[in-house]
Amino acid sequence: MVPKISVILPTYNVEAYISETLSSLFNQPVPLFEVIVLNDGCTDGTLEVIREHFGNRHELRIVSQDNQGVGEARHHGLSVATGEYVFFCDPDDVIDPGLFAEFAARYEADPSLExxxxxxxxxxxxxxGRSFNRRKTAASREGWFDSGGALLQDLILSEKYHAAMWQYVFRKSVCDRFKVQLQGRAHEDHAFSMCIYLHSQRTYATSADYYFYRERTGSLTQSQKTLSYVMGSYEAYRNALAELKKHVRTLDMGSAVALKFIERNVSALINKCVKQQVKLPHGLTMQTWQDAHDCRVGLHLRLPVLLPHALYLIRRARALLKR
Structure with missing residues (x-):
């Protein structure tokens, strides 16, 4: 029993990597229904490589748009996907052959899988050659969860949660339960992933490493972070937190989940501001207190939540002393 799987690759100027990525998808033992390459205005030889090596694949669909960024590309790809399930993939990464085989096995065990x-x-x-880092994103336990929210709780409390859209396969109809917003060239996945977890029902988590993310100079996540990028990350955090607030009372440990999510994100924001030598967003302390109150967190002696501005000053002073 293999459901129809749509793979969406937002693509921009990756001619050196796209062949390996597509090969890792087309060489899966489980057939894919469609592989949608969303050409976001490529100006190099990416499309020529794709057509030369994979032009005869019936699963391949190339959809083009003017360059608008990865958010709009993913949104466009999602709108034209016709499969029952969707998997977002970056065009310079590598997929393990076991990914869709295990997915199909879990689907066969329970077709209600979302x-x-x-x-x-x-x-x-x-x-x-290649150097691999250690695994940091497996859930604390492998197996079935009654909902995506239960898995989200596990990931956040164990500090394994990341918003990356390429770390799950989801039933496309889940998107009918929330307003899909995918915009911009960075951080576009934060609110979307939060919604996918919170609105999904039957869920399975495997500890297997099925996705291999390429860290390369020049990629968006590895490039220098500007002020607008740092502030954009704060806005993305606020959007994701807004979605979490709507569901925090439905989680078994909702207040603890909210506390951990707020603490980690505010701490990460402080580090970015110190590194880029920019000021914290205006009103961060008061906003963080309000967020904690909204989520019934209460007062905790954790500096990122209690006194984020003071923690910023401490970390900035340490950074200055190291220079």
């Missing part, structure tokens, strides 16, 4: 989560590893390439 969310399939897996672990990932990142890698770099050098003169001595």
């Amino acid at each position: 969310l399939f989560y897996f672990s990932k590893r990142s890698f770099t390439e050098g003169s001595n």
